[in-house]
Structures are given as C-alpha cells and as structure tokens.
Amino acid sequence: MLTRLDDVYQLSLLGHWVLDKHREDMQYFDKSLFEDFKNLYKGVTEGKQATQLLAEKQLDGVSVTDLLSYGTANAGDDYPLYTESRAKALIVQRAIYAEKIGDTNTLDTRQLTAKVEELTAVINGEEYKPIATDYKGNLFKELDERAQEQIAHYGKGFKFVDEFMKGIHRGQLTVLGARPRVGKSAMALQVARNVADEGYKVLFIPLEMTVNENLQRILLNSQIVEPEELENGTIDRPAVGEYLDFLEQNLKFCESLNSLESIEKLIKAEKPYLVVIDQLSQITIKGSHKDNREKYIVITRALKRIAMEQKVAILLLSQLNRVSTEKKKPTLESLHESDSTGQDADNVLLLYTKDDEEETDSPERETFLRIAKQRNGISGKDIPLMYRGERFSFSPVDTSKRTLAQFMEEKQRKRL
Numbered sequence: 001m002l003t004r005l006d007d008v009y010q011l012s013l014l015g016h017w018v019l020d021k022h023r024e025d026m027q028y029f030d031k032s033l034f035e036d037f038k039n040l041y042k043g044v045t046e047g048k049q050a051t052q053l054l055a056e057k058q059l060d061g062v063s064v065t066d067l068l069s070y071g072t073a074n075a076g077d078d079y080p081l082y083t084e085s086r087a088k089a090l091i092v093q094r095a096i097y098a099e100k101i102g103d104t105n106t107l108d109t110r111q112l113t114a115k116v117e118e119l120t121a122v123i124n125g126e127e128y129k130p131i132a133t134d135y136k137g138n139l140f141k142e143l144d145e146r147a148q149e150q151i152a153h154y155g156k157g158f159k160f161v162d163e164f165m166k167g168i169h170r171g172q173l174t175v176l177g178a179r180p181r182v183g184k185s186a187m188a189l190q191v192a193r194n195v196a197d198e199g200y201k202v203l204f205i206p207l208e209m210t211v212n213e214n215l216q217r218i219l220l221n222s223q224i225v226e227p228e229e230l231e232n233g234t235i236d237r238p239a240v241g242e243y244l245d246f247l248e249q250n251l252k253f254c255e256s257l258n259s260l261e262s263i264e265k266l267i268k269a270e271k272p273y274l275v276v277i278d279q280l281s282q283i284t285i286k287g288s289h290k291d292n293r294e295k296y297i298v299i300t301r302a303l304k305r306i307a308m309e310q311k312v313a314i315l316l317l318s319q320l321n322r323v324s325t326e327k328k329k330p331t332l333e334s335l336h337e338s339d340s341t342g343q344d345a346d347n348v349l350l351l352y353t354k355d356d357e358e359e360t361d362s363p364e365r366e367t368f369l370r371i372a373k374q375r376n377g378i379s380g381k382d383i384p385l386m387y388r389g390e391r392f393s394f395s396p397v398d399t400s401k402r403t404l405a406q407f408m409e410e411k412q413r414k415r416l
Contacts, residue, residue: 009085010034014041015067016082018050025086028093028119046287087123094119111309152273152313155194157395160383164371165347168195168274170311172375173304175280175342177318177335178351183367184317185209185278186217186392187351191315192276193218196251200273204253205263207282211253215244217392227390260285260302267310277303279317280341293340300344316341320350329382332372348373363389366397 014037016022026045034041039058048056050067094116101112114130121128132138151167168174168191178184185208196202206214219225219235224243229235254266260283267275277283280296289295300316307314319336330350332342342348350370369383384397 007036008081009088010037011067012081012085013089014044017044018053018067020049022082022086023047028090028122030093030096033089033092090119090123094123152195152198152200154191155198157190157385157393158194160396161349161369161371164378164381164383165374166377168313168315170273170313171308172346173300173307173314173316173344174347174349175300175316175318175335175345176349176351177320177330177341179320179322182351182353183365183387183392183394184351186221186387187369187394188276188278188315188317189214189217190221190393192251192274193221193247195274196247196249200250201270202251202274202276203266203270203272204251204276204278205257206253206255206278207258208278211255214253218247219243220391221393223391258282258284260299264302264306267306267312271310272312274313274315276315277317279319281319281336297340297344300341304344304346316345320352329368329370330372342373345373346375347371365389367394 010033013022013025014034017026018040023044031038031041031045040053043053043056043058048058097112097115097119101116118128118130149170151169153167154161154165176184176188178187189204192202192204204214216230219230219240220227222243224240225235252270252272257263257266263275263277263283280299281292283299285295285298285302287298289298303314303316306312318341320330320334321336330352332348334350335341335348348371350372351367352370353365353367365387367385367387369385371377371379371381371383373379385394386397387394
C-alpha cells in the first residue's frame with residue numbers, strides 16, 4: 001500500500017500550483033495523493049487562483065496564510081521544500097504507474113511504460129525525449145497485425161461507403177455531421193447494427209434518446225416488425241425477443257453516461273471495436289471553458305487520443321450549421337461551433353439534402369453522404385442515398401432505372 005504525501009509536502013505543491021508556478025506538473029499526479037485536500041485539488045485542476053478558491057470556500061482545512069507562504073517564500077525550482085516535495089510526489093506517482101503495468105483493465109502497457117520513463121527523466125532533471133527506434137521491426141509488426149485483422153464494414157445500405165472508405169478502422173475518429181432531422185442518428189444506429197451483426201462488439205452511447213427508442217428503430221430498420229405493429233403493440237414477441245437476445249450479444253447501449261471521463265473508463269473496461277456517441281454537444285468535461293468552441297476542442301482531441309490508445313473506432317455525431325441560402329454543399333467549416341471537430345477527426349462524413357425536406361415528414365427522401373475528409377483516402381465524394389423515414393433506414397439510390405435528375409423531377413411534379 002503506497003503512503004500518501006504528508007501535509008507539508010502536499011501544501012508545498014498545492015501552494016505552487018495555486019500560484020500557477022508549476023501547474024504543468026499536475027498532469028503527473030493522481031488525485032488520490034491529495035485525499036486531505038480534495039476541494040483544493042479540484043479547484044487547482046480547474047485553473048482557479050487562490051482568491052477564487054478562498055471566495056468559493058474550497059480551502060477547507062487549509063491555512064490560507066501557510067498555503068500562500070509555501071508558494072511565495074522562494075518560488076523558484078531551487079526552493080528546497082518544493083524541490084523535495086515535487087521529487088517525492090513524482091516518485092510515488094511513478095510507482096503507481098509501474099504497479100498498473102500489465103493490468104489491461106486500466107491503461108495500455110505501452111502507454112504506462114512511456115509514462116514511467118517520462119517521470120524518471122523528470123525526476124532526474126532530464127528532458128524527456130521519446131525517440132523512436134527499430135523502425136523496421138515496429139512497422140512490420142503493425143503490418144502483420146493489419147493483415148491478420150478483420151475489418152468491420154459500414155454494411156448493408158452503405159456499400160458505396162465501404163467502397164470508398166474500405167471499412168471502419170480501429171484507432172480512428174470519424175465525425176458524422178448533419179442538420180437536425182436529416183437522419184444522422186438513424187444512420188449511426190444502422191451502422192452500429194451492421195457492425196454488430198458482423199460479430200464485432202459495439203458500444204452505443206445515446207445522449208438524446210432512450211434505449212427503447214433506439215431498439216424500436218432497429219426493429220423497424222431490420223424489417224422485423226411493421227410500424228403499425230409497434231404502434232398498437234401486436235408484435236410477434238417470441239421472434240422479436242429472439243432477435244433482441246442475438247443483438248444484445250454485440251450491441252451494448254450505455255445509458256446515463258455523458259462525461260468524457262466515464263466514457264473513457266467504459267471503453268477501457270469493455271474493449272469494443274466501435275464506439276458510437278450521439279452526440280458531441282451532450283458530452284460534459286471537467287473544468288471551465290470560455291465557450292463551446294474551446295470545450296469541443298478538448299473533447300475531440302481527447303476522443304482521438306482514446307481511439308489511438310485503446311485501438312477502437314469512434315463514430316462521433318455532430319450538428320451542422322445551416323448552409324447558405326444558395327444551398328451549397330456542406331464543408332468542414334459547416335460543423336457546429338468548432339472547426340477543430342473536422343481538424344482532429346480522421347474522417348468526416350456530412351449528411352445533407354439538396355432542399356428543405358428535412359423540415360417535412362416525407363416518407364422517402366433523397367439524401368447525400370459527403371466524404372468531406374478521409375485521412376487515408378479520397379475526399380470530396382458525394383454518395384446518393386435514399387432515406388425511408390418510417391423505417392429509419394438508408395439504402396443506395398437505384399440509378400439503373402432512373403437518373404438522379406429524373407428522380408428529382410418526379411419529386412418536383414409530386415409537389416405541384
């Protein structure tokens with residue numbers, strides 16, 4: 001059992017952090033090292049200064065005079081008490097990381113090993129330089145793993161997406177953007193079901209709809225039930241129950257889970273192939289941010305890191321800003337609130353219509369999926385799809401019988 005730092009060391013460190021002298025050190029420490037000062041630690045991690053902490057009464061059990069004297073007596077790195085406390089804290093934290101190595105339920109072993117090496121360098125006063133070595137061995141190992149790994153596909157209804165994007169890849173963050181009511185949740189759910197049907201584990205985190213709402217959409221999408229059967233409750237319960245038992249093996253819904261920290265913990269514990277998060281604007285994170293743009297930057301960069309560290313594919317849903325009245329095709333800049341969403345993602349898919357049909361209850365709707373960004377493939381491709389509202393399903397447009405122009409003409413005639 002590791003021993004916590006004694007009070008004087010904790011006060012020394014917290015004093016410096018409150019005064020913003022060595023706040024970068026916070027990344028190294030586990031909050032359990034400061035159990036006696038939970039409120040103070042929380043305030044420091046949120047970037048608050050001593051005056052704010054005092055006003056908010058977050059300095060319970062801490063002498064303000066002592067705290068500030070520790071921080072100001074001699075604020076440089078050569079301050080003996082601080083130097084000693086910092087070294088001791090780093091050594092304790094390094095031991096915590098070392099104990100976790102090999103425990104696959106916490107962090108990837110390679111990540112922990114790197115943290116231990118980095119802390120060792122910091123403790124020794126050295127600049128940590130993670131220089132890559134053995135290029136050939138590491139690259140060939142990854143290529144061998146890639147050759148053996150089966151790749152999940154977007155699946156039924158999205159054959160053209162698979163053709164251009166070559167499936168759904170681990171380690172990548174994909175953003176699916178659309179205006180409200182265009183069908184991004186329906187598309188994400190259809191993709192999740194397809195991947196689960198292929199035998200891959202999927203975590204679906206619905207932040208705007210209940211699990212039962214999503215299950216009803218899946219039953220309609222898979223054509224196991226008719227809309228009127230759900231409406232009046234006359235479904236074939238044995239058949240539906242058998243399908244839902246099959247679905248539950250690989251498709252896992254996660255309710256009441258909207259903090260970034262809890263999402264990361266769940267991914268580490270469940271180790272899925274694909275994670276679907278519906279949607280970006282509903283995710284919460286610790287700390288204060290001046291606006292949503294800053295908040296979304298933190299979230300998307302964290303999700304990209306999680307995708308790489310945990311070797312999972314993440315599909316993140318996001319809203320689009322309304323396209324101009326000239327009805328131009330949406331671009332990366334159309335992503336709601338933050339251009340970093342498109343910058344941080346490996347792939348960006350934008351779902352849109354060429355008219356205002358998202359504001360109607362049309363049973364069928366011509367919809368386009370634009371590959372706005374693909375880090376390792378073609379971008380700028382627009383894929384025509386048919387959206388069937390009563391089934392919450394997408395399917396390829398059959399251009400062998402009629403052209404897209406003919407289809408649009410027919411729709412215009414129906415309106416007149």
